[in-house]
Amino acid sequence: MVTQFMFATGIENSNPTIQGGTYRQDELAKCGHYQHWRTDFDLVEELGIHFLRYGPPIHTTFLGEGKYDWSFADETFGELRKRDIVPIVDLCHFGVPDWIGNFQNPDFPTLFADYAHAFAKRFPWVQLYTPVNEMYVCAEFSALYGWWNEQLRSDAAFVRALKHIVKANVLAMSAILEVRPNALFIQSESSEYFHAENPAAIKPAEILNAKRFLSLDLNYGRRVDSEMYEYLMDNGMTRDEYHFFMGHNLKQYCIMGNDYYQTNEHRVSADGSTRGSGEVFGYHVITTQYHDRYRLPVMHTETNLWQGPNGDEAVNWLWKEWANVLRVRNDGVPMVGFTWYSLTDQVDWDSALRENNGNVNPLGLCDLNRQIRPVGQAYKQLINDWRQVLPAQSVCLEVPIIMPSESEQPWAHQKQNDAKVARQNVANTVSKTNQSDT
Template sequence: MAVVLNSKLALEVWAGVECTVNRVGEEYFDQLERNGHAMRLDDLDLFAELGIKAIRYPVLWERTAPDGLENADWSWADERLGRLRSLGINPIVGLVHHGSGPVHTSLVDPEFPEKLALYARAVAERYPWVSFYTPVNEPLTTARFSGMYGHWYPHGRDELSFARALLGQCRAIALSMKAIRKINPNAQLVQTDDLGKVYSTPTLAYQAEFENERRWLTFDLLCGRVNSTHPMWGYLRYCGISEAEIEWFLQNPCPPDIMGINHYLTSDRFLDERRERYPASSYGSNGQHEYADVEAVRVCAEGAGGPRTLLLEAWERYKLPIAVTEAHVSCTREEQLRWLYEVWNAALSLRDEGVDVRAITAWALLGSYDWNSLLTRCVGYYESGVFDLRSPHPRPTAIASLMRDLSAGRKPNHPVLDTPGWWHRQERLLYPAVSCRSLEGENKSKWTLTSRFPHTTLPSPLIIVGASGTLGRAFARLCELRGITYHLLSRREMDIANPASVDAVLSKLKPWAVVNAAGYVRVDDAEREPDICIRVNAEGAATLATACAKHNVALLTFSSDLVFDGTVSNPYMESDTVAPLNVYGCSKALAEKLVLKVNPSSLVIRTSAFFGPWDDYNFVTIALRQLSAGNTFVAAEDAIVSPTYVPDLVHASLDLLIDGECGLWHLANKSAITWADLARLAAKKAGFNPSNIIALPTQELGLTAKRPNYSVLGSNRGELMSCLDSAMSRYFDECQRF
């Protein structure tokens, strides 16, 4: 099955599973265990449906032979590599991924290279048909994190530990490929590293120049370029590396068959000695100057260089075939789509200019855990990827659709792609803008932001109905933040209960989707005005759904936990039977039925008990206002709900809408709490005396409409929302900013 990737063929789509097994102290953090892929063979069939040609895939030393080759367990790799082979997907086999090997070795172990080479030979002997290898992922990055910054084992914080870790990994790569090629002479090295670029003020130009030279060390060592005249020769000698250790690479070159460039928005940095402009967490020193080290995209007036600049620099330096071996951004769904598509278009344009770019790789198919802390803690922070693991089974996101389009040679047409990513928009600047004149790669380029976004008219908008309501205004605010073009409409501008009004607006604005955030929300008043409530909530929603179906426009509309009667003691799921106790609940239950009947592709989200920072009339805000004034606050002690932080709800809803999801979904922050305890929780976090909260039975509150005593929402489709404690903390943070 060996395939030689031909530069004359079309640009390929590859993929990768985040598979890091890193060590912190004596603890190993295993992404494959955390993302569940260690136990799910069927994931590979999902991956194949994306149309990918190759996949970066782990046969990791730490997992396969932690107790030596004589005790190796190949069963996992046998089954999965066999399935990939039958699916026609080329595995690019990784042996160490940000790891340091089994417990009996480390990156600074003098025998690490030889030990890994023995393992590499065993892998090649067992799978002689495998033709692509990455023996060690990102040696330079791993050496920095393990030998310079002390994040990962062996937790070095000095230049010598860094240099030893780097040279040990590079030597391990060369020896491993030598061992592999004794079994498979045609085996190819796909060598990866994170490649960024450093910009600076004139004062720190010398530091930027040094770092921009050091970033190439993995490839320069493997290509046998580091001799006594190389700019990094003196640095390595200063670190404590002997001439013989460096010269070994001159005598044993192992140039990559394909250079794997990993590039993230955080990879490009800006150095500034004016530290007062930046947060203390960014401060550093080189012994000569103290300075701030921040993301270049947050300060450079022209923007950071980006993937095209890096790919072009790599090509001009080495003239070797290139692949983008990781393309991922931790952000909202539309930004993930924009980044991957931008990387794809940059690669296409470079190919047109004669640069041998073979593929781009959608990284973290299953997402990743705790990279926000650089894998130094295990707290469960999850970033979704091509698939979202917060559902019972890996759920394909809009990125999966994008990959299928690119793999099949189709032009993607998702409307959110028509807007530049946040890294191009003005709001990216968090600090005073500084000109970064060294964007020479972009200046040489025929590709510009204008050519990427040539539209003379605005992108197709999202319509948000409900301009006067909390939810509608929150959608508008967060669409603005996310770069999603929208129109926020009042009832006067579009009456959803009037078919002619709806049809006229959809015909004029030509939206790609409609968010119905309008509705009759006065639960007690609905008992006195049932006809009005039903007309707005049910008939209006059905009218809107009918029009959206006619115009082929996606619809997102909202329902309520009050469609349930509260006779259970476990969270309600989407499949549970509705049995509303009041008119409002009846109107929402009827709306669900009508909307999904006339337009089954609609997305209907049930939610509960709003609180948020941007309006004055939600339960939490009212409670805190009363307590702040020294008043008591009365709340139900026997009604259990799952409160919903409005910004979380909006973000999750938009992601589902962009993903093309439909049917009923439950979205609420994970919790089960009485109204009185919710008020106490908010009071404690705000520093108020919770004893000023008076808890009473619901029947003593004088409410007109009957409410369920239990209306907690769970989900059998996916739990996308954080826990209540996290939401409450962010509520207070946002209130301080607002």
Template sequence: MVRAALNKEFSVNNSELIQNSKFKAQSSKLEMWAGVECTVNRVGNEYFNQLERNGHKTRLDDLDLFAELGVRSLRYPVLWELIAPAGLENADWSWADERLGRLQALGISPIVGLVHHGSGPYHTSLVDRTFASGLAEFARAVAERYPWVERYTPVNEPLTTARFSGLYGHWYPHGRDNLTFVRALLTQCRAIILSMQAIRQVNPGAQLIQTEDLCKVFSTPLMAYQAEFENERRWLSFDLLCGRVNRDHPMWEYLRWTGIPEVELEWFLENSCPPDTIGMNHYLTSDRFLDERLELYPHWTHGRNGRHQYADVEAVRVCAEGIAGPYILIEEVWERYKLPIAVTEVHHGCTREEQLRWVKEVWDAAVCLRSEGVDVRAITAWSLLGSYDWDSLVTRSVGRYESGVFDLRSHCGDSGEVSKPRPTALARMLRELARSGTYDHPVLDVPGWWHRPHRLLYPPVLRCCGDGENSQKSKFSPAQEIPRSLVIVGAKGTLGQAFARICEIRGIPYHLLCRQQMDIADPVAVDRAMTELQPWAVINAAGYVRVDDAEREENACLRENAIGPAILADACAKRGVGLLTFSSDLVFDGTRGAPYVESNAVAPLNVYGRSKAEAEVRVLKVHPSSLVVRTSAFFGPWDEYNFLTVVLRTLASGQPFVAAADAIVSPTYVPDLVNASLDLLIDGEFGLWHLANPSEISWADLARLAAKQAGFDVAQIEARPIQALSLLAPRPTYSVLGSERGVLLPSLENAIDRYFQEKGLGVRG
């Protein structure tokens, strides 16, 4: 179905266009744009609305936060499904009026989107011939109401939406065949053209910023024909808009084979509408690898094309030489179209340092290409407020949140609404890139996970069909011979070991120190280690942890838990180095009866709690920029002494397990604690934070929960009053941690499930 080569000739006027584009690329700086994830997609008869999920629907002040980033162009929704679901005569423009007016006052130019992975109001769909004319009618109304708006994206990612709606069946109208896919694509492209015609009748200078998720497909030699087909198909939306899909086009026969009449395809030749800017979207999972060796891959990756069965997996997980990446893809777009380019979505749902690394890599690729004469106008920080449930392609609503430039997991009031999105390290990065074009952070010394060997989940393929010169490692991977590192104190403890393990996974260089290498209560030892290692931040995971013994060894406890952290804080403050240290729920006396938040007064009942409370005061006094994390009741998969592991080991030996029935805590899964703490450290957060998996549970009930999940008889758990346990140190009967700053950890049930998975424990029969 695919011809050997694509005709890449352009009209005689293109030489002038190319020269103008090169001049613009060389005479202006790369811009930083931004965007709000605003998908409103339909699954069956249910609409999934990201603007409702992220709360932007009711928070006008978000726009002021966006303006503080220094961006002056914003991809912004005025969506057909939301403004006029029952027709233009019943349209409600109030939301758009208020927000577009505010953007205008802030000096931010909107790039207005009209449909974002949607299929229109209930009365239409992507295979309804009235969709295109209906959207055009709405587009004209938008242009008439906001005549000052200059840039539009009538339909976001039409090819991607057509695949998800017409070929894979994920979204409405849930087609799973080639004709429905092609019909959905042609309908959307026709809608784009008619919409721009309608808009330009009102505003002749209006520009089309057309977006698409571009990728490359790689394969084994046997599946090269399928990869070639998909690598040509990826250009279809742009080729249709540019009037390039004629009888010589590689996709012509395929389109005709699906049943599309020639006259319908010829309409695009007669009504071409080339984008003023090509908006290239790209995600790390966009590139795919096709392999007929099904036994190497999970069953859910298996598919067929009528000729072969094959696995379709993320190329980054199998291609030894890496994926195409932004440099190669932008270059391919330029060579094919010679039109101005913007990378219109840059987002990575991952840990904070990997988010920073991805933005930096795309920015560096764009800057490099501009220096080579490619007209790249901007990259776009997408998902300013994060996104929900994209791990399931928004086919269900389970609350899976990925933070973006701002984190929405901040304090919620009684109404449940986010009071104010919290800026992450990405916000600082955007401000710097928008202002000066440069940004530096120690975590950028290390390449992203997509360049590191552990990314390979399947047997690596040394040479993938279609890869060409796809590796950009030498040009865009950081090449620091000695990357800047963290210092982690507490090499022998559970927390210190967990930080080392997770830093290894996240590609964060570190030095893990024991007491002999740096005694934090010895100023000379601290100064010597800090001078030698020159860390960018220090994580204090050391300390005296024996709560009952502390009643007899008060001086030793205070030395390790209060004096030492204060000395360390002073050394960090003098060097301008960040500090992360830990406190405890035992700083509270348990009389409140409701979850303790950061601003509640401390009143420790025992020596251990007093040592932690004193450390908080001392550390923040000498180094106010320190991050002090209060946490509670550790459990984790990597040590043999935490509560859950001891419970299961005891029950497995046939012995009963005794636990307090009246001491209520909020247990904390160590991997969650470490990952969230690292994110906060990279974000530059400071002061007191409470981090625990949201819950209120007694020690006895926690033991029962673990026993039940492991298949043990819960009757083996003996619940007793805390006073009957003969503990030397008094404990609060209620020490649940809440937060007024942000609930960053998932539920306790979710954490326990992952504990069992990590330990390789299934439910017993």
């Protein structure tokens, strides 16, 4: 079992639909991963990275109720296990299979939980999961901005998508824990902040700064702010639905993943409209706000920047984000990992995947020819410099990860059995408490 700081990258696997559901933005295809996945794993190893955000394409894997095509996942996850690379498994990254439709479908949560359970049974050695990636962003872009999937633009559609997405995440965590009792869940969620441009914008900014917490509040069973409770109720969430989230708290299995980009901070006008502000507070300040709210271990789960004309823009951003991570950690926040996302350049994120233009975005540690960029070399050096330093600071801030190569060891099985017993004991205690209350 290792207790190292998790230096990670990811294979970009977003797959929302656009154009009224007629075209799927499959980033695994656009970035060439289906053809070059072995080379991509070679690059992960060459960069000295042991943790990889990665997941099977849900739209070609989950074929129907109880129907799965594991062929690609069997190959790729088998290779990851062979190489002893720890996957942090993305099971839903902005899209659903065509037969499910979109995030307005009330059946999505239970269907997705079944999919998560089936994946965990097929790959029982996998321990780390991000069941649904960026839940808030997924609901916002799909049902409030009208960009992806259902392409709706209303608060009611947003709340409907959000409650389905977060419920899917919660049910998936429970389903995975049935198979892997010591599974850990790293919520990769966008960390946002809204700045008021003038006094008249203070109120709308306050509302948006409360709204940004909705996905994690529901996911972690934390009561939402009173104004947000009214917002949820006014836009279609029932009290029973709200109580579901308050009664399914799985925080003890979670690491709070915070994503941060230059686009995560916004200027708010008096009418509530927003525009990008660029980096004002930065990762340190905003992540501290999230940690103060949820009191969980933290991982920086996404960041990147374009390699610009000078060639060092991304390298400088890497240094800045890493300095922020160290500052958060030095302030006493249990910071357990860092991620440059993604391994390779991405395609069409300059339009937030709203358009199919084929534009290559130079955001990766490597380009699409699988050549390492300057930021990749810098990240490799950063990992080499810091890997042995951070764990020595405190053994209490380390994550008990069972490496793929260790998963069949007797002690690893014992760890799972111990976790299963502990989980059952908690369930029994809760049941007895509920009985005594009645």
